[in-house]
Amino acid sequence: MSENLKPRDHAEVEEAIRWALAGDKTLEVVGRGSKRGIGRFAQWDATLDLSGLSGITLCEPAELVLSAKAGTPLTEIEATVAANGQELAFEPMDYGPLLGTTAGIGTIGGALSANLSGPRRIKAGAARDHFLGTKAVSGRGETFKAGGRVVKNVTGYDLCKLLAGSWGTLAALTEVTIKTLPRAETEQTVLLLKLDDRAAGKAMAAVMGSVADISAAAHVPAAAAARIADVGAAGGAVTAFRLEGVAPSVVHRKAALETLIAPFGALGILGEAPSRALWRAVRDVLPFAASGPAGVCVVWRISTAPSRGAEVGVALAERTQAEILYDWAGGLIWAALPSSDDAGARLVRPLVAAAGGHATLIRAPAAVRAKVDVFTPEPAELAALTKRVRESFDPRGVLNAGRMWAGV
Amino acid sequence: MPVAMPQSDAGVLARRAEIVAALERIVPGEGVIASDEAMRPYESDGLTAYRQLPMVVVLPETTEQVAAVLAYCHRQGVRVVPRGAGTSLSGGALPLGDGVLLGMAKFNRIRAIDFANRVAVVEPGVTNLAVSNAVAHAGFYYAPDPSSQIACTIGGNVAENSGGVHCLKYGVTTNNVLGCELVLMTGEIVRLGGAHLDAAGYDLLGVVTGSEGLLGVVTEVTVRILKKPESARAALIGFTASEDGGECVARIIAAGIIPGGMEMMDRPAIHAVEEFVHAGYPLDVEALLIVELDGPRPEVDHLLERVHEIAQQCGAVFYRASTSEEERLLFWAGRKAAFPAVGRISPDYYCMDGTIPRAKLPFVLQRMNELSVQYGLRVANVFHAGDGNLHPLILYDANKPGELDRAEAFGSDILRLCVEVGGVLTGEHGVGVEKRDLMPVMFSEADLNQQQRLKCAFDDQGLLNPGKMFPTLHRCAELGRMHVHAGRVAFPDLPRF
Numbered sequence: 001m002s003e004n005l006k007p008r009d010h011a012e013v014e015e016a017i018r019w020a021l022a023g024d025k026t027l028e029v030v031g032r033g034s035k036r037g038i039g040r041f042a043q044w045d046a047t048l049d050l051s052g053l054s055g056i057t058l059c060e061p062a063e064l065v066l067s068a069k070a071g072t073p074l075t076e077i078e079a080t081v082a083a084n085g086q087e088l089a090f091e092p093m094d095y096g097p098l099l100g101t102t103a104g105i106g107t108i109g110g111a112l113s114a115n116l117s118g119p120r121r122i123k124a125g126a127a128r129d130h131f132l133g134t135k136a137v138s139g140r141g142e143t144f145k146a147g148g149r150v151v152k153n154v155t156g157y158d159l160c161k162l163l164a165g166s167w168g169t170l171a172a173l174t175e176v177t178i179k180t181l182p183r184a185e186t187e188q189t190v191l192l193l194k195l196d197d198r199a200a201g202k203a204m205a206a207v208m209g210s211v212a213d214i215s216a217a218a219h220v221p222a223a224a225a226a227r228i229a230d231v232g233a234a235g236g237a238v239t240a241f242r243l244e245g246v247a248p249s250v251v252h253r254k255a256a257l258e259t260l261i262a263p264f265g266a267l268g269i270l271g272e273a274p275s276r277a278l279w280r281a282v283r284d285v286l287p288f289a290a291s292g293p294a295g296v297c298v299v300w301r302i303s304t305a306p307s308r309g310a311e312v313g314v315a316l317a318e319r320t321q322a323e324i325l326y327d328w329a330g331g332l333i334w335a336a337l338p339s340s341d342d343a344g345a346r347l348v349r350p351l352v353a354a355a356g357g358h359a360t361l362i363r364a365p366a367a368v369r370a371k372v373d374v375f376t377p378e379p380a381e382l383a384a385l386t387k388r389v390r391e392s393f394d395p396r397g398v399l400n401a402g403r404m405w406a407g408v
Numbered sequence: 409m410p411v412a413m414p415q416s417d418a419g420v421l422a423r424r425a426e427i428v429a430a431l432e433r434i435v436p437g438e439g440v441i442a443s444d445e446a447m448r449p450y451e452s453d454g455l456t457a458y459r460q461l462p463m464v465v466v467l468p469e470t471t472e473q474v475a476a477v478l479a480y481c482h483r484q485g486v487r488v489v490p491r492g493a494g495t496s497l498s499g500g501a502l503p504l505g506d507g508v509l510l511g512m513a514k515f516n517r518i519r520a521i522d523f524a525n526r527v528a529v530v531e532p533g534v535t536n537l538a539v540s541n542a543v544a545h546a547g548f549y550y551a552p553d554p555s556s557q558i559a560c561t562i563g564g565n566v567a568e569n570s571g572g573v574h575c576l577k578y579g580v581t582t583n584n585v586l587g588c589e590l591v592l593m594t595g596e597i598v599r600l601g602g603a604h605l606d607a608a609g610y611d612l613l614g615v616v617t618g619s620e621g622l623l624g625v626v627t628e629v630t631v632r633i634l635k636k637p638e639s640a641r642a643a644l645i646g647f648t649a650s651e652d653g654g655e656c657v658a659r660i661i662a663a664g665i666i667p668g669g670m671e672m673m674d675r676p677a678i679h680a681v682e683e684f685v686h687a688g689y690p691l692d693v694e695a696l697l698i699v700e701l702d703g704p705r706p707e708v709d710h711l712l713e714r715v716h717e718i719a720q721q722c723g724a725v726f727y728r729a730s731t732s733e734e735e736r737l738l739f740w741a742g743r744k745a746a747f748p749a750v751g752r753i754s755p756d757y758y759c760m761d762g763t764i765p766r767a768k769l770p771f772v773l774q775r776m777n778e779l780s781v782q783y784g785l786r787v788a789n790v791f792h793a794g795d796g797n798l799h800p801l802i803l804y805d806a807n808k809p810g811e812l813d814r815a816e817a818f819g820s821d822i823l824r825l826c827v828e829v830g831g832v833l834t835g836e837h838g839v840g841v842e843k844r845d846l847m848p849v850m851f852s853e854a855d856l857n858q859q860q861r862l863k864c865a866f867d868d869q870g871l872l873n874p875g876k877m878f879p880t881l882h883r884c885a886e887l888g889r890m891h892v893h894a895g896r897v898a899f900p901d902l903p904r905f
Binding site for chain 2: 021060061062063064065085115117121122125126128129138140142143144145146148149150151152153154155156157158159161162164165166170181182183185205208209210211213245246248249251252253256303304305306307328331332356357358375376378379381382385386388389390391392393395396404405408
């Protein structure tokens with residue numbers, strides 16, 4: 001029976017990790033558990049629940065910064081910045097629907113630790129690009145801070161980048177400072193209808209190389225599109241381009257965009273509300289939600305060069321009947337594969353290696369995640385460096401031990 | 409002013425001839441420079457107050473040579489200082505008397521331009537501007553634009569995480585690099601990232617960027633290239649008080665506008681620049697803003713109109729929007745010439761680089777004026793107003809005894825002030841040797857120890873660029889030691905369930 005430690009403040013987090021060190025115990029670090037099912041299957045002696053560290057501690061919209069305790073719900077932060085006409089430009093996705101956990105419960109600490117992003121990744125970056133500073137406790141049980149509370153800072157190593165996407169294996173974050181940015185006044189989405197994946201890839205590349213300055217480009221093949229309310233009626237695949245900004249700019253760029261992509265196929269348009277709904281569905285991969293028809297599938301998240309996206313997606317679809325959803329102009333592939341003993345790893349890994357990039361097994365039963373690598377295995381020199389980096393923060397392997405790779 | 413560098417290793421210096429010969433075997437031809445006269449150009453970087461001849465200069469041409477040089481130095485316990493174009497303003501490339509200076513200038517090729525994926529793969533010795541020039545024919549550019557962009561190299565930009573005047577909207581180096589090939593001090597070669605957008609495991613590229621040459625030597629960089637905005641217009645806005653200028657910046661951002669560039673100058677800087685460049689700057693103001701909007705013309709015109717309204721609400725006494733590309737460039741010509749312009753009114757100047765929460769600007773400027781009186785040295789300010797990055801230029805005369813020391817003490821006080829108001833020691837120039845001893849103003853010993861432990865993961869003997877960034881050098885074994893309070897198991901106050 002594992003214990004659940006629920007510290008109320010930073011000092012108690014330090015105390016909990018020192019307790020684990022003294023007793024030679026491992027800790028599972030969680031916020032509110034929205035992404036608990038992601039990672040290599042491992043068991044820990046106790047849970048370090050950071051949801052008790054909650055609350056916004058600094059909000060200065062004119063400085064473009066906000067600080068909060070790590071367990072603060074993202075919904076609370078998003079509501080606060082929205083009230084100031086701002087947003088988290090990295091558009092953090094909610095893994096709840098995909099993993100079958102409760103939607104809307106993620107914390108800011110979790111968003112940063114998983115380096116979340118969304119469709120706007122191609123324009124505004126990921127959580128890493130907006131993570132300005134932190135206070136944390138290392139796996140040594142020692143408090144340290146990194147970064148600052150200003151948007152421009154090169155003082156010392158940029159440890160925030162390293163902590164972003166480290167899945168809680170280096171330190172337990174207790175307080176973080178992030179960059180907030182003005183929210184676009186309006187948005188519209190232009191659609192290309194019924195393209196195949198390769199043609200969609202070419203259309204997206206053409207748009208990305210234009211001055212249309214889109215903030216998102218996704219291709220949703222027919223099966224997935226049928227599960228998204230506002231585009232399902234189109235009766236086929238949709239390739240979507242989001243325009244955000246002030247109205248005169250959106251109007252101008254929409255005209256230019258339509259002229260550019262008209263040769264690729266029939267066009268459609270989504271106004272503000274359906275546009276928001278579509279991008280929410282793409283962001284959270286709703287067509288593959290655990291509660292939907294693809295819920296029985298395993299789900300891979302593949303990051304590759306955008307120009308190689310279609311070839312990877314098409315190969316997976318042809319060989320496994322996988323359903324595919326392309327975001328980031330083809331650079332992010334969500335692939336729902338039929339369940340199997342290796343979750344399709346024998347096919348996915350070489351395909352992605354050939355295209356360049358990496359693949360993460362996001363959704364699969366624990367038994368599969370126990371024997372299949374969840375994160376892409378690294379070459380020997382890099383794996384050794386990763387392990388040394390891990391040990392520089394957590395030499396005993398206390399925090400989320402083995403969540404990313406064996407020993408890391 | 410002397411800065412304490414790690415004590416030279418007499419054992420290494422005694423083997424100098426042997427080391428030079430070994431390096432000549434690795435990098436044949438003219439790739440090894442060992443005479444004092446020929447090494448002279450390498451004795452300093454952009455922070456010219458500090459000079460030191462290296463033990464030997466090596467200019468490798470291939471990744472394999474870099475790896476062999478580093479592996480040899482690792483085996484022999486020889487220190488290495490990497491160098492790009494030597495434009496660092498913080499002494500990041502200051503040589504060590506017992507160290508190898510590893511010059512990356514021969515890595516000057518653009519290896520690939522991939523418009524389909526909007527990336528360019530370049531060698532680290534390629535200059536920042538050369539990347540933009542190489543893709544300009546297709547309407548693309550590389551966004552980070554440090555003022556030294558004509559000379560500084562991408563390798564140096566990665567080491568220092570360089571910014572520029574457009575980084576509020578387009579990000580600094582770390583937001584615009586996707587991958588690199590990195591040689592570790594052991595000679596091992598690792599690839600980080602690529603043409604894809606996010607890291608596979610730990611974001612090591614993110615921490616190598618801005619590591620000031622202490623973690624590894626970059627031999628190839630994949631950078632993002634962006635489509636050039638369709639148009640750009642700039643406005644000059646003058647205020648009779650710096651508070652009003654600061655308020656205007658805050659309100660522009662509060663209105664949801666992120667300008668492509670937003671620069672501020674104070675009266676001494678405005679006067680120095682106007683006399684030099686004749687850019688049409690008003691001379692009867694205390695603060696001058698340059699606000700540049702870029703994007704499609706309808707957007708630029710629309711937002712510039714809003715900026716004009718905000719400026720009026722903030723009490724602007726001067727407003728002029730560019731109506732032609734020539735006029736826009738003229739507005740910028742002044743700002744871009746700010747450093748040489750200040751150089752005309754003073755024999756020497758010392759450029760500082762702190763960042764502050766913007767709301768503290770009036771207080772910081774006032775304190776700076778008081779310090780200026782106290783030290784008896786003039787100061788001119790240019791300021792990346794959008795992101796709070798301040799560049800005070802302290803005017804002094806190195807030929808007057810004690811003035812350089814006073815300028816440095818004044819500079820240190822300014823940086824302490826930045827930290828005191830919630831800011832940081834450096835926004836874009838790096839710590840190097842210049843701000844090294846001020847690190848404890850911002851970081852505790854525990855903070856710095858954790859950073860140095862990371863250094864140990866990359867460089868276990870502390871051979872790569874030692875004496876930069878950290879005021880105190882610790883041995884890795886000492887840093888790795890754990891002090892666990894065994895037996896403390898009971899935590900009655902910690903809630904569990």
